[in-house]
Amino acid sequence: MSAQDTAPIRVLVGSRNPVKVGAVRNALAPLFPGRLLECEGMHAPSGVPDQPMTAAETREGAVNRMNFCRQNGDADFYVALEGGVDVTEDGPGTFGYVAIASQGYVSVGCSAWLPLPPAVYESLLDGEELGHVMDRLFGTVNIKQQGGAIGLVTNGHATRESAYTQAMVLAMAPFLHPELYGLGDSAD
Numbered sequence: 019m020s021a022q023d024t025a026p027i028r029v030l031v032g033s034r035n036p037v038k039v040g041a042v043r044n045a046l047a048p049l050f051p052g053r054l055l056e057c058e059g060m061h062a063p064s065g066v067p068d069q070p071m072t073a074a075e076t077r078e079g080a081v082n083r084m085n086f087c088r089q090n091g092d093a094d095f096y097v098a099l100e101g102g103v104d105v106t107e108d109g110p111g112t113f114g115y116v117a118i119a120s121q122g123y124v125s126v127g128c129s130a131w132l133p134l135p136p137a138v139y140e141s142l143l144d145g146e147e148l149g150h151v152m153d154r155l156f157g158t159v160n161i162k163q164q165g166g167a168i169g170l171v172t173n174g175h176a177t178r179e180s181a182y183t184q185a186m187v188l189a190m191a192p193f194l195h196p197e198l199y200g201l202g203d204s205a206d
Contacts, residue, residue, distance in 0.1 A: 027053050028056045029095045030095070030097070031087070033059055033083065033099065035162070041178075041180075042182075049190055064083050066082070069145075071102065073113075080099060097186070101114045109134070125191070130181055132172075165177040
């Protein structure tokens, strides 16, 4: 094992939300067994509304946060996650985008889609944030830094953190197999 293989992996996360930082740590730890992960959250502006209302806005928010981290920190991986909503032919739903940069390469991924109750979506159209609507509906406090809307409507069988963790693992594929994605020899 070379010194590079034993050095801590530094990760800068574009949020101080413990759910987002935890998801990044949960995703990366098994991908780099035996390596120390140093995950640090930082405030990173999204440049989009607090409640992104389209997939494009949500993706843009994640990429903006990730780029802010790249410009204002020193790490092996720069990661940002952004939750948003949109409407498809199947109705309104919520999801998250993840943007990861390492060694000049960027990978963007998306979480699974959670259908939203129509009344919740109507509140979002009126300018409210999903977390606030869900807190009011379920009598919770700051659910977005806990299980999220996902945890509430799935009775805890999935959480905001588990959805972000899965999206992170999937978006890491180019860094795990850089030769298949044309990224060069090694990404870690």
